[in-house]
Amino acid sequence: MRKHLLSVADLSLDDVETLFATAAEMHDVQHREVKKLPALRGRTVINLFFEDSTRTRSSFEIAGKWLSADTINITGKGSSTSKGESLRDTVLTICAMGVDALVMRHSASGAALQVSQWVDAAVINAGDGTHEHPSQALLDAYTLTRFFDARRLGPLEGKHVVIVGDLTHSRVFRSNVGLLTMLGARVTVVAPPTLMPSGVGAWSASAGFATSYDLDEVLPTADAVMMLRVQKERMSGGFFPTGREYTVGYGLTRDRLSLLRDDVPILHPGPMNRGLEIAADAADAATSVVLDQVSSGVAVRMSILYHLLAGEGSEK
Amino acid sequence: MVPDGAEQQPDQPVPPSEERPGRVVFDADEIARALTRIGHEILERNRGAHDLVLLGVPSRGVPLAQRIADRIASVEGVEVPVGSLDVTFYRDDLRKHPARGPQHTDIPPGGIDGKTVVLVDDVLYSGRTVRSALDAMNDLGRPDVVRLAVLVDRGHRELPIRADHVGKNLPSARSERVMVRLAETDGFEEVRIAEGTSRVGTAGDAGEGGTQA
Numbered sequence: 001m002r003k004h005l006l007s008v009a010d011l012s013l014d015d016v017e018t019l020f021a022t023a024a025e026m027h028d029v030q031h032r033e034v035k036k037l038p039a040l041r042g043r044t045v046i047n048l049f050f051e052d053s054t055r056t057r058s059s060f061e062i063a064g065k066w067l068s069a070d071t072i073n074i075t076g077k078g079s080s081t082s083k084g085e086s087l088r089d090t091v092l093t094i095c096a097m098g099v100d101a102l103v104m105r106h107s108a109s110g111a112a113l114q115v116s117q118w119v120d121a122a123v124i125n126a127g128d129g130t131h132e133h134p135s136q137a138l139l140d141a142y143t144l145t146r147f148f149d150a151r152r153l154g155p156l157e158g159k160h161v162v163i164v165g166d167l168t169h170s171r172v173f174r175s176n177v178g179l180l181t182m183l184g185a186r187v188t189v190v191a192p193p194t195l196m197p198s199g200v201g202a203w204s205a206s207a208g209f210a211t212s213y214d215l216d217e218v219l220p221t222a223d224a225v226m227m228l229r230v231q232k233e234r235m236s237g238g239f240f241p242t243g244r245e246y247t248v249g250y251g252l253t254r255d256r257l258s259l260l261r262d263d264v265p266i267l268h269p270g271p272m273n274r275g276l277e278i279a280a281d282a283a284d285a286a287t288s289v290v291l292d293q294v295s296s297g298v299a300v301r302m303s304i305l306y307h308l309l310a311g312e313g314s315e316k
Numbered sequence: 317m318v319p320d321g322a323e324q325q326p327d328q329p330v331p332p333s334e335e336r337p338g339r340v341v342f343d344a345d346e347i348a349r350a351l352t353r354i355g356h357e358i359l360e361r362n363r364g365a366h367d368l369v370l371l372g373v374p375s376r377g378v379p380l381a382q383r384i385a386d387r388i389a390s391v392e393g394v395e396v397p398v399g400s401l402d403v404t405f406y407r408d409d410l411r412k413h414p415a416r417g418p419q420h421t422d423i424p425p426g427g428i429d430g431k432t433v434v435l436v437d438d439v440l441y442s443g444r445t446v447r448s449a450l451d452a453m454n455d456l457g458r459p460d461v462v463r464l465a466v467l468v469d470r471g472h473r474e475l476p477i478r479a480d481h482v483g484k485n486l487p488s489a490r491s492e493r494v495m496v497r498l499a500e501t502d503g504f505e506e507v508r509i510a511e512g513t514s515r516v517g518t519a520g521d522a523g524e525g526g527t528q529a
Contacts (some may be wrong), residue, residue: 001415022417025402025421028421032455037406038451306415309415310415311415312412
């Protein structure tokens with residue numbers, strides 16, 4: 001396993017299997033009375049978030065704490081960045097305090113890679129612009145594996161995973177396509193033409209995933225459906241006329257639920273826009289694994305922190 | 317990164333005995349007799365099988381614990397709960413090696429609070445694994461009594477720890493390594509001693525008896 005986790009492309013198949021096996025053990029820790037392991041005693045993990053986040057930041061924080069690391073949160077708002085300090089100065093200042101890992105989210109694609117070249121600490125990309133969000137892809141794949149295992153539906157390999165929504169602005173989609181195809185799943189991505197990333201044709205051909213504009217056509221063969229959030233905050237201009245029109249074409253509505261077999265898990269990385277990309281019936285369906293994703297998120301992030309920080313060579 | 321379960325699997329071909337290094341100090345029959353004796357000792361010491369829990373330390377402590385439980389069942393007619401207790405996160409040498417994936421911890425449904433827990437491991441060496449196991453147990457509950465059963469005690473303790481039940485005391489040099497092989501994990505049974513210090517924490521050596529104990 002490499003020193004940093006910047007992209008799912010940093011991971012080998014062996015790495016993913018090891019991370020998942022460790023995550024399964026971490027999952028058991030979540031149900032213990034004493035939710036604490038001493039593995040990262042004396043390590044310091046900084047969550048450096050220049051964009052808003054609830055679950056990613058808090059789950060990295062909990063993951064670090066349960067492994068006995070000291071975790072500290074720094075947000076863009078209220079830090080010296082708002083006084084005009086550059087990103088480089090901010091991270092160098094933080095790392096000068098003696099930090100072992102930097103979990104970071106930034107609005108610029110490639111920010112985590114850039115920072116990893118400046119600092120000694122292990123850098124974990126918790127979302128860089130519209131580029132990647134590898135820990136989210138890992139927890140999504142882990143959630144799917146557990147769902148299929150629990151129902152004896154076989155491995156993730158060969159399953160048809162449908163990813164729907166605002167692909168242009170989605171780092172979750174980019175990381176998920178990379179990881180799921182590496183794990184042997186068949187991936188189809190669905191979006192309105194205006195939200196399909198430009199250049200997706202050549203990319204999908206080389207990466208081995210399919211694209212579609214027609215959700216109703218794809219859903220009947222789906223083994224899993226992942227709905228993505230419509231990221232209004234990244235949209236400058238009109239990608240679709242009205243929210244209502246988006247829902248009719250690409251939302252997971254009550255009517256569309258009937259197109260799915262009854263053993264198809266519904267994922268959403270959150271936060272959900274109920275009534276826009278996902279109807280309440282789908283979000284609260286028996287096969288919705290939205291909350292499993294959150295609890296898996298802690299286990300997977302514990303596994304990531306453990307493997308990046310526990311061993312030799314990861315001391316500052 | 318070392319994948320979990322990197323030790324030899326039973327379905328791998330077993331190398332013929334003369335090609336394996338060192339000499340056999342304990343064969344399959346002797347292992348069986350030692351475990352039978354340990355089973356009896358545990359019952360004697362505990363005055364029966366009440367409140368007993370056997371916890372094996374992965375990987376080879378787990379099948380040993382199961383075998384001892386089978387012995388106890390045949391003598392006493394009582395099924396003693398068996399579990400596994402992984403100590404990876406509690407090791408004091410975590411930072412000396414690349415991060416190693418944990419093995420499974422499985423505490424029997426009755427828990428360990430108020431029980432007599434017998435820790436079972438293959439080789440007792442420095443005592444550091446046992447210390448880690450005691451720490452790990454601390455986070456899982458509070459047994460009334462904790463005892464230690466090992467198949468082989470090879471000496472060279474680095475901590476004030478001793479075993480209550482020992483299959484065989486095996487005087488060894490630090491320059492030697494002791495390898496326990498069991499049918500469940502390796503496909504064959506023996507305890508072997510060979511020249512050459514153990515490669516602690518290296519790939520494929522996750523469970524080599526005597527390397528970490």
